[in-house]
Amino acid sequence: MNTPSEVRYPLQSRIRILVVEDSEADYELLVATLGRQGLNVECRRVEEADTMAAALRDERWDAVISDHQMPRFSSGEALQTLRRSGKELPFLIVSGTIGEEVAVEAMRNGADDFLIKGRLARLGPALTNAMRAAESRRDRLDAETALRASEQRLQNLSAHLQTVVEKERRAIARELHDEVGGALTALRFDLQWIARNGDAPAVRRAQQALETLAQAQEASQQLMRNLRPPVLDAGIVPALDWLLLQFRRRTGCAASFRTNTDQIELDDAAAMTVYRTLQEALTNISKHAQAGRVDVDLVVRDGQLSLEILDDGRGIAPGDLDKPTSYGLRGLSERARAVGGWLEVSPGRNGTAMLLTVPVRATEGGTPQGAAA
Numbered sequence: 001m002n003t004p005s006e007v008r009y010p011l012q013s014r015i016r017i018l019v020v021e022d023s024e025a026d027y028e029l030l031v032a033t034l035g036r037q038g039l040n041v042e043c044r045r046v047e048e049a050d051t052m053a054a055a056l057r058d059e060r061w062d063a064v065i066s067d068h069q070m071p072r073f074s075s076g077e078a079l080q081t082l083r084r085s086g087k088e089l090p091f092l093i094v095s096g097t098i099g100e101e102v103a104v105e106a107m108r109n110g111a112d113d114f115l116i117k118g119r120l121a122r123l124g125p126a127l128t129n130a131m132r133a134a135e136s137r138r139d140r141l142d143a144e145t146a147l148r149a150s151e152q153r154l155q156n157l158s159a160h161l162q163t164v165v166e167k168e169r170r171a172i173a174r175e176l177h178d179e180v181g182g183a184l185t186a187l188r189f190d191l192q193w194i195a196r197n198g199d200a201p202a203v204r205r206a207q208q209a210l211e212t213l214a215q216a217q218e219a220s221q222q223l224m225r226n227l228r229p230p231v232l233d234a235g236i237v238p239a240l241d242w243l244l245l246q247f248r249r250r251t252g253c254a255a256s257f258r259t260n261t262d263q264i265e266l267d268d269a270a271a272m273t274v275y276r277t278l279q280e281a282l283t284n285i286s287k288h289a290q291a292g293r294v295d296v297d298l299v300v301r302d303g304q305l306s307l308e309i310l311d312d313g314r315g316i317a318p319g320d321l322d323k324p325t326s327y328g329l330r331g332l333s334e335r336a337r338a339v340g341g342w343l344e345v346s347p348g349r350n351g352t353a354m355l356l357t358v359p360v361r362a363t364e365g366g367t368p369q370g371a372a373a
């Protein structure tokens with residue numbers, strides 16, 4: 001059986017070790033020990049922060065082995081120098097003086113192992129273990145970086161899709177207005193002419209047709225309003241007011257709207273985010289909440305707009321936000337993030353609270369204005 005000092009490490013490539021050590025003799029002993037233990041190493045000695053930082057910056061290393069106490073440097077400072085370099089390298093302490101408590105503290109701060117200078121039999125295995133551990137740390141960091149990049153790409157894609165959808169909606173609304181709206185108006189003129197000039201049966205049919213036409217015009221206008229909310233034309237405050245009016249009419253639920261401003265400078269994307277947030281919140285309330293009352297507050301202060309929507313319904317249950325087939329609130333969070341804001345949905349004991357915050361170039365102040373149900 002092999003004793004530790006006889007173990008051979010079949011490493012093809014040379015291991016480059018940066019040794020932080022003030023004593024030339026101890027350094028040479030260390031290098032010789034590593035060689036005797038079968039490691040193919042190439043070492044360089046530094047003994048202070050500047051030279052260590054420069055070596056880490058300018059050359060490729062596989063590991064750092066540091067003495068604990070040196071005249072102008074210490075293992076703790078060496079570890080910090082390594083951290084600052086951003087390199088994820090194994091860090092071993094080899095010391096003649098280190099006590100158990102200090103060693104434990106060093107390990108807690110991120111050192112991989114520590115050895116006593118007179119007892120270096122375990123140096124080779126300690127080094128290879130530490131290199132393996134550092135490699136898995138690097139793999140984990142790479143995986144985390146890749147995950148963050150992929151999340152960022154997904155967020156960008158989602159923001160892009162929102163923009164595309166809104167653009168498409170605007171285009172359809174425009175077509176509806178110009179093509180369908182124009183044709184319906186022309187039809188109305190013709191029917192009105194027949195209603196004035198036709199014989200009695202034609203007049204009756206024309207009047208019926210005019211009633212049907214009025215319904216079709218109302219339906220197409222409603223469709224246009226849904227596709228291209230009045231928010232962009234009339235401003236956000238009247239648009240939110242209008243949404244609440246529709247909600248009250250549709251559900252009979254009491255709903256109040258308060259705001260401390262009536263003029264807000266919002267770009268299209270932010271205005272649409274605010275509008276779609278209230279729209280989805282109200283849809284959710286009518287679908288899920290069984291609420292008797294809704295209170296909406298729009299406040300602009302310190303360059304931020306907050307829209308708070310409170311209902312007194314059954315409240316959101318834990319897990320509701322993770323439903324795999326529910327996209328409403330997830331989409332709203334993405335929208336908020338895309339305009340530099342955020343969305344919080346909190347389950348209250350009394351129903352549900354939603355808070356949207358977005359940055360604004362604000363026209364602040366004004367007296368609070370309310371429009372109770």
Ligand SMILES: Nc1ncnc2c1ncn2[C@@H]1O[C@H](COP(=O)(O)OP(=O)(O)OP(=O)(O)O)[C@@H](O)[C@H]1O
Pocket residue numbers: 284285287288289311313314315316317320321323325326327328329330352
């Ligand atoms: N105001 C609310 N009161 C109670 N529960 C709510 C409320 N808003 C949302 N929920 C719960 O949170 C879940 C997620 O809402 P979300 O809007 O994300 O999806 P959804 O409404 O189910 O579907 P959609 O994708 O059509 O919006 C809902 O299914 C519902 O259970």
Ligand SMILES: [Mg+2]
Pocket residue numbers: 280283284327328329
């Ligand atoms: Mg929903």
